[in-house]
Amino acid sequence: MVAVYTGDFGPDEARRLLSRAGFGPQPGQELRLAALGLDLAVKSLTRPQGRARLIGKAPVDQNGLPIAPVDAVGHDHLWWLDRMVRSDQPLVERMALVFHDWFSTSANAVIVQRQMLDQSNLFRDNCFGSFLKLFTGVTADPAMLLYLNGNANARGRPNENYAREMMELFSLGAKRGYTEGDIRQMARALTGWTSNRSSEGGHYDFRFASKRHDFGSKTIFGRTGRWNWFDGPRLCVQNRYHPSFFVDKLWSYFVDSEPDAATRTELIRIYRGSRFKIRPVLEAILMHPDFYETGPMVKPPVVYLASMMRARRVTIETDAWVGLCAAAGQQLFYPPNVSGWDDEAWLDTARMRSRWEMVGTLIRPAADILEDPYPGDETEEAAVDRALAGWGRPSLGAGDHDELVNFAARTAGLARNANQRSRYRRLRQQGLMRLIGVGPGVMLQ
Secondary structure, three states, X not given: OOXXXXXXXXXHHHHHHHHHOOOOOOOOHHHHHHOOOHHHHHHHHHOOOOOOOEOOOOOEOOOOOEOOOOOOOOHHHHHHHHHHHHEOOHHHHHHHHHHHHHOOOOHHHHOOHHHHHHHHHHHHHHOOOEHHHHHHHHHXXXXXXXXXXXXXXEOOEOOOHHHHHHHHOOOOOOOOOOOHHHHHHHHHHOOOEEEEEEOOOEEEEEEEOHHHOOOOOEEEOOEEEOOOOOXXXXXXXXXXXXXHHHHHHHHHOOOOOOOOHHHHHHHHHHHHHOOOEHHHHHHHHHOOHHHHHOOOOEOOHHHHHHXXXXXXXXXXXXXXXXXXXXXXXXXXXXXXXXXXXXXXXXXXXXXXXXXXXXXXXXXXXXXXXXXXXXXXXXXXXXXXXXXXXXXXXXOOOOOHHHHHHHHHHHHHOOOOOHHHHXXXXXXXXXXXXXXXXXXXXXXXX
């Protein structure tokens, strides 16, 4: 049996669960989740009932106009960010983001925003079910057919792009369980898809055209048959190297360390025993001791922003989030390449500046409505407590609280008269909110 976490499941553990299996808690949500206990808390996320509800104010741009995700540049990003902030099924959105990275596809090549939105819905609809069904759907998905040239793959002139990536990045791992010959033969199996194109609307009417398909015999992974595009994902999933790849890759999105040999073996057993279902493996990961006892993970930029918006109960009222997320390293629907986003780059100097600007943009409306005049007798401890409450009281590391109090004391000491005491304390509160927002309590998950 795979190990299960047996320690205290309190607010801190519930906060980690909500942060990694969603986009962080709204105020008080971690307390309600902790009251359920580990098993029910996890299953409340992995087994949602019915269709997702979007709770709260619908997204608008800075002019108060509804966003147009199909038509307006960048509004596809706002559309998905809004779902991350308002959906009552956060793990569905988080898993859609996982598979957007796993089966990386970029709007730079796809062009038609509707096709990228449709692909994200494919991920939502299949995020807990059969990986084989999801993989098969991706293989015939218009966005993927465009991105990796599947609609240009025809009998007599096979294109190997998707055949290579479906093995190396999507199902087996680099140089594991396949040869260059397997790639060439798989490319033949995948022939047949085509589409029409117009100068105004891009590619449309994606379909399988039998006259473009190579019906000849192919040998893939040592198995010979008249394989076609529908067989390709199945052959990959049945390859003996696939289960370990799936387990390790899924684990990496939720735990900041590799699973030990016993854990990997048990997760592979669960995956095989469920006939390649995603949910059983995911639940085992979310209940595993390593999920709660190993070190923190850095939130990807869009997860970071969504978590802050949820903590402050802020909805989308500007398209500034598009540029800020892009500068921080993650614009939705625009991963940098077929390998997805590079998690090692989340905290370089350029991206840290963008995170700082994200926080400033987020708290600016709140700062504008602070009391005027601001209480001139607010103590350092009270100021820090108020700022922490504004972020949903994230956990602070050793010494962080003392540093914030020290900062509050130093800034208050600069005031020379009653008028300055009020004004400086107002500015101090803004500074505290910003420091906490870019601190580890909010940035890590």
